Amino acid sequence: MYFVNSSAVSVGSTLLSLLIGVPAAYSLARFRFAGGFRTVVSFIVLSIRMMLPIVFIVPLFQIYQNTGLYNTKLGLIFAYSLVDMPFVVWMMRSYLSEIPESLDEAAMVDGCGRIRTMLRVVLPLAAPGLATTAVMTMIFTWNDLVFGLFLTANSSAETLPVSIIGFLSQYQTYWSQMAASGILAILPMVIFLLFVQKYLVRGLTAGAVK
Numbered sequence: 001m002y003f004v005n006s007s008a009v010s011v012g013s014t015l016l017s018l019l020i021g022v023p024a025a026y027s028l029a030r031f032r033f034a035g036g037f038r039t040v041v042s043f044i045v046l047s048i049r050m051m052l053p054i055v056f057i058v059p060l061f062q063i064y065q066n067t068g069l070y071n072t073k074l075g076l077i078f079a080y081s082l083v084d085m086p087f088v089v090w091m092m093r094s095y096l097s098e099i100p101e102s103l104d105e106a107a108m109v110d111g112c113g114r115i116r117t118m119l120r121v122v123l124p125l126a127a128p129g130l131a132t133t134a135v136m137t138m139i140f141t142w143n144d145l146v147f148g149l150f151l152t153a154n155s156s157a158e159t160l161p162v163s164i165i166g167f168l169s170q171y172q173t174y175w176s177q178m179a180a181s182g183i184l185a186i187l188p189m190v191i192f193l194l195f196v197q198k199y200l201v202r203g204l205t206a207g208a209v210k
Contacts, residue, residue: 001155002163003188008073009148009159010141013080014134020081021088022130026118028089029096030104042093049086053146056082064151071153079147084137091136095129096122135196142189160185 028038060079061070069075099122107117123130148159155163164181167174 006159009076012077014138016081017084017088021085025089025092045086080141091133
């Protein structure tokens with residue numbers, strides 16, 4: 001159950017963060033804004049990312065209690081997307097800025113709209129960066145404890161890190177069970193990274209050499 005919850009929340013929040021964050025990053029990388037608006041937005045995005053997740057716990061807890069999202073996987077997906085989306089915007093803006101704008105102009109001359117240009121021309125060229133951003137976002141979500149601990153109440157929505165904390169009680173610590181659960185929690189990410197490591201390395205080094 002905990003494994004299913006972690007998988008659903010990690011994949012869901014990653015997809016939602018990419019769905020909203022990539023177009024936002026594309027707009028910051030391509031459009032011209034007056035009055036330093038781009039710098040202000042970039043600073044706000046970075047500031048949100050630098051905040052500790054614990055900052056959002058109290059307002060999110062109150063909102064979730066009033067909206068019925070408390071102790072639900074959907075609520076966790078929204079919460080993780082809140083902190084993952086600034087990371088996606090910041091990372092993807094750097095990758096998209098490395099792609100020449102002349103490619104966009106050529107595609108639009110051939111009849112492509114702005115959205116189609118982004119989907120058909122720009123994103124395929126930024127695929128290594130997109131894969132790197134997705135992998136790192138999923139790892140952050142998979143390993144997080146704070147939101148899962150404070151925004152869930154039972155096994156219907158609790159994630160793997162929360163289940164591991166359950167072996168730590170007031171009177172006794174079940175070290176063997178905790179160690180075994182920790183290995184089971186790490187193993188899926190290790191296997192996942194083995195399959196995507198070539199994309200991860202390619203994306204991290206993209207744009208490093210002209």
